[in-house]
Amino acid sequence: MAEIRIRNTDERIQGEENVRAFLESQEVLYEHWNPSKLREELQEKFVLSDEEKQEVLNTFDEEIRDLAARRGYRTWDVITLSEATPNLEELLAKFENVHTHTEDEVRAITAGKGIFIIKGSDDVGYFDVELTAGDVISVPENKPHFFTLMENKQIVAVRLFIEPEGWIAHPHNDPNFQK
Ligand SMILES: [Fe+2]
Numbered sequence: 001m002a003e004i005r006i007r008n009t010d011e012r013i014q015g016e017e018n019v020r021a022f023l024e025s026q027e028v029l030y031e032h033w034n035p036s037k038l039r040e041e042l043q044e045k046f047v048l049s050d051e052e053k054q055e056v057l058n059t060f061d062e063e064i065r066d067l068a069a070r071r072g073y074r075t076w077d078v079i080t081l082s083e084a085t086p087n088l089e090e091l092l093a094k095f096e097n098v099h100t101h102t103e104d105e106v107r108a109i110t111a112g113k114g115i116f117i118i119k120g121s122d123d124v125g126y127f128d129v130e131l132t133a134g135d136v137i138s139v140p141e142n143k144p145h146f147f148t149l150m151e152n153k154q155i156v157a158v159r160l161f162i163e164p165e166g167w168i169a170h171p172h173n174d175p176n177f178q179k
Helices: 016-025 040-044 050-059 061-071 088-095
Strands: 003-006 029-032 075-081 105-119 126-132 135-139 145-149 155-161
Touching (some): 003 016, 016 029, 040 105, 050 061, 050 075, 061 105, 061 155, 088 145
Antiparallel strands (some): 003 126, 029 135, 075 155, 105 126, 105 135, 105 145, 105 155
């Protein structure tokens, strides 16, 4: 279940309703899918064949289509990241820069863990959203953020898009951001 850490105060926000309410106040959509719908073997597998990726999409087809219909997403796919990913460290180094997009960045975690670091309102500042399997997040367009893995370095997520071009990252150079 998702957990929030506000970087300036180290305050933590836990519990589905509290997390949802906080994220809503920051204009970030948060939902939860049932991760145990996925075949048990796939709940702990981070290198997937095309057939297995399709199985992930099929398992959550209803949830994906429901979210897509509500928010206008038109395409979706599955990404995997783990120590088996070629050039993982390079990829992570590239990810770990604050940026924005011209459309929502949507991730539904189906296995593993990850963190979104998001620039909140002026009174909150940057906060971390730690996501585990079942957590679904949509960071709105033009909201500065980046994504990285947690210490286990393993994740499988469904991504949803309006237009593939909307996903291009625009750097957000913020002198106030500290890693
Ligand atoms: Fe992004």
